[in-house]
Amino acid sequence: MNARDPQRSASPAATAAAPAPAPDSPPRLLGCGTAVDAPVASPQAIGFKAHNLARMAALGLPVPPAFVIGTDWCAQPRQLQRRHWQGALDALAQASGLRFGDARRPLLLSVRSGAPVSMPGMMETLLNIGLSDATLPGLVRQTGNPRLAWDAYRRLVASWGEVVWGLPAALFEADLAAVAGSAGGGHGEAERELDFAALRALTRRHLATLQREAGKAFPQDPMDQLEGAIQAVFASWQADKAQHYRRSQGLPDTLGTAVTVQRMVFGNAGGTSGAGVGFTRHPSTGAPEPWVDFLFNAQGEDVVSGRRSAQGHDALAQVAPAVWAELLQATQVLETEFGDMQDFEFTVEEGRLYLLQTRAGKRTPKAAARIALDLFDAGRIPLATALQRTEGLDADSLALARVLSDEGGPGAAGTARPLASAASACTGVASGEIALDEACARQRSAQGVPVLLLRAEAETGDIAALEVAQGLLTQRGARTSHAAVVARQLGKVCLVGCEALHIDLAQRRVTIGAQGFAEGEVLTLDGNAGQVYAGALRTVREADATLLARLAALRAAAQRH
Numbered sequence: 001m002n003a004r005d006p007q008r009s010a011s012p013a014a015t016a017a018a019p020a021p022a023p024d025s026p027p028r029l030l031g032c033g034t035a036v037d038a039p040v041a042s043p044q045a046i047g048f049k050a051h052n053l054a055r056m057a058a059l060g061l062p063v064p065p066a067f068v069i070g071t072d073w074c075a076q077p078r079q080l081q082r083r084h085w086q087g088a089l090d091a092l093a094q095a096s097g098l099r100f101g102d103a104r105r106p107l108l109l110s111v112r113s114g115a116p117v118s119m120p121g122m123m124e125t126l127l128n129i130g131l132s133d134a135t136l137p138g139l140v141r142q143t144g145n146p147r148l149a150w151d152a153y154r155r156l157v158a159s160w161g162e163v164v165w166g167l168p169a170a171l172f173e174a175d176l177a178a179v180a181g182s183a184g185g186g187h188g189e190a191e192r193e194l195d196f197a198a199l200r201a202l203t204r205r206h207l208a209t210l211q212r213e214a215g216k217a218f219p220q221d222p223m224d225q226l227e228g229a230i231q232a233v234f235a236s237w238q239a240d241k242a243q244h245y246r247r248s249q250g251l252p253d254t255l256g257t258a259v260t261v262q263r264m265v266f267g268n269a270g271g272t273s274g275a276g277v278g279f280t281r282h283p284s285t286g287a288p289e290p291w292v293d294f295l296f297n298a299q300g301e302d303v304v305s306g307r308r309s310a311q312g313h314d315a316l317a318q319v320a321p322a323v324w325a326e327l328l329q330a331t332q333v334l335e336t337e338f339g340d341m342q343d344f345e346f347t348v349e350e351g352r353l354y355l356l357q358t359r360a361g362k363r364t365p366k367a368a369a370r371i372a373l374d375l376f377d378a379g380r381i382p383l384a385t386a387l388q389r390t391e392g393l394d395a396d397s398l399a400l401a402r403v404l405s406d407e408g409g410p411g412a413a414g415t416a417r418p419l420a421s422a423a424s425a426c427t428g429v430a431s432g433e434i435a436l437d438e439a440c441a442r443q444r445s446a447q448g449v450p451v452l453l454l455r456a457e458a459e460t461g462d463i464a465a466l467e468v469a470q471g472l473l474t475q476r477g478a479r480t481s482h483a484a485v486v487a488r489q490l491g492k493v494c495l496v497g498c499e500a501l502h503i504d505l506a507q508r509r510v511t512i513g514a515q516g517f518a519e520g521e522v523l524t525l526d527g528n529a530g531q532v533y534a535g536a537l538r539t540v541r542e543a544d545a546t547l548l549a550r551l552a553a554l555r556a557a558a559q560r561h
Contacts, residue, residue: 023072023079027088029095030054030066030260045070047258049114052338052358059337061330062354065095066262069230071116074256077234082227089226089261096263101222105142106135108152108264111229113236115257118359120489121460121482122245123257124163124236126229127299128156128264130222148269150199155299157206157218160225164232165214169307175205192268192297226261233259241461245486248467265347265354268299272320272351275300277480278313280331281341283363283488284427284527286370290331292316293478300345300356303478307457309423309497310478316348326353334358339381341371343485362489364426365397366544373550387558395548399541401429403526403533418531419512419523420500422473425458425484430471430493431524431536434517436505438465444520445469452523454510456503458483458496466492471525473532475501493527501532 028041030053040058043051050068057063067088073080093099098107108130113123131139131153139149158172176191179202194202210218219225236242237257246253267275277300278292292313295302302308317324327346330353334342343361347354363371369390376386432450435441444451445468453469455462458477463486466472471493477484479496487494500513508519512532517523524533 023070023076025070025072027067027069027085027261029088029091030057030063030068030262041068041070043116044255045072045258047071047114047116047260048118048359049112049357050258050260053260053262053356055337056334056355056358059333061333062352064263064265064354064356065092066260067092068114069259069261071256071258074234074237074258075254077231080230080234082223085230085261092261092263098263100130100226101135102138103134104138106130106138106222108139109226110260110262110264111226111233112260112262113233113257114260115237116255117249117251118362119242119245119251120362120485121304122236122242122463123239124233125301126156126159126163126232127301128152129225129229131156132220132222132225134220135222143266143269145269147196147199148266150196150203151194151268152264152266152299154199154203154206155301156225157203157210159301160218160228161206161210161214163236164228165210167210167213171209171213172206175202175209179205192295230259230261233257241463244464245460248463262356265349265356266299267295267347267349268297269350270297272296272323272348274298274316274348275303275346276310276313276316276348277303277343277345277478278327278331279341279343279361279480280335281361281367281371283341283343283361283367284424286341286363286367286374288374290328291479292327293480295478300347303480304345304482305457305459307459307476308478309476309499310480320348320351323348323351323353330355335375336380339375339385341367343480362485364488364491365393366400366427366547369393369398369547369551373547373554376554383554383558383561386554390551390554393551395543398547399543400427400528401539401541402528403429403524404538404540416533416535416537418526418529418533419515420498420532421530422495422498422501422532423479424527424530425479425481425494425496426488426492427527428471428491428493429524429526429528429537429539431522431539432470433520433522434510435465435469436503436508436510436519438462440519441465441469452525454501454503458487458494460486466490471495471527473498473501473523473525475499475503493525495525495527495530495532498532 040054046068100107110127112125140146161167274296275298276294282291293310294316295310341361342358345357372386372389375381432452435451450470452471454473456475458474458481460482474496477496502511524537
């Protein structure tokens, strides 16, 4: 297999035109403790991710130090040279007390995208940049944790193959299955149970896969890694899914993405370490309660990628109550500062909390109405803002489908037994024919047939299929994964982590529990109860009368003013 150069997917305007002068915007340090550049640069210049990181650092929230390469480099990334960001890297290393590429105390980095508008999961991230055969022993000495070091290394090698060289993820999943099976752990979630010897074997298998499939070896020079990661993240602005998302949302291609380079913190350090994603309020109902997914002994991509299932926050609250209390306090600070419900990412490293991102959270119309009304009633947003956020919301747009109960007659919930349960990422009810890929979803939808997209994992690459589907059901994935966030934004019913679901793409069939279905048969997804049914159930649409009354009172108050 030939490796794909990510730059070849860049737009013709970005590659074929005569080179333009390099942008006059040197990378800038975002935060070291509570010290940040003042004033904070605009989201248009450095992307919302970096802009909000700087604001969080200025608030005294625990943010690992970082530097950002601005959006104006996105149109001509090949003009970017090491000399442009070397000074920022040196400052970041000084702030961290570590040295990038050092064999004894290596600084490891994450390299993340960040556009001026939120595009969940549409561009790329690389973690653990700087790990190599030479620096890995230093990380082991530094942390006293060989399992952490080998887990981070195998993740870097696999993500490099996928993101930078364009190799299929299935190659590395096959490596994992082989090693997990030989270690007696099986596939899937068992990767987090592998010991350092198994992870070392997995890393070596990944390195061999990379050499075999790409025809070249994984880069051992950390500076080569950082340069390649920055270029790959810029190139992901032109990825098919990113372009499709921009078209669907009416966003111009000229916005560009920034690249944020940040000191790594490790949720895969074992013990009280882990990674999580959350919302300061319920994104489907608007209820004023944190809505968090968390995985112990994991990195953030495990949660947001859609390839792994996650748990709610109960385990974190029980195992590390002090961390949970600190996180709750941080959510209040975020809502006060930003004046809106926030979608945030965080890592816990050996009992210490770090915030990695915050942004306005995607929400259903019902949640949008309740959140705006609650924030207005609490005095956190003015009347004009509450009106703007609830504009166009009425009884029809706020109506939510629910399955009829026994008194509903034939086809009601009381006459049908659920096939399986799953985690609900978005409320509502949807019925339709099973579609197992984009081609089937588009074909049946074009014929006027409602479809449900069934996938093993909730991935943002399915956005084109998700747009034409009524709902999404996945075998793996978290409620807060990027694909689930996009489904919620599109108003699709979404159930994830359905362990009873098994998909046979070769036979175009699925099994849910003990019952089999062919592609094209009908299912119903009940996002309110988190259940899956055979056939199409009867539903009724109802709006929350109390919410409508509050909206009417808000608008009446505006007229009086």
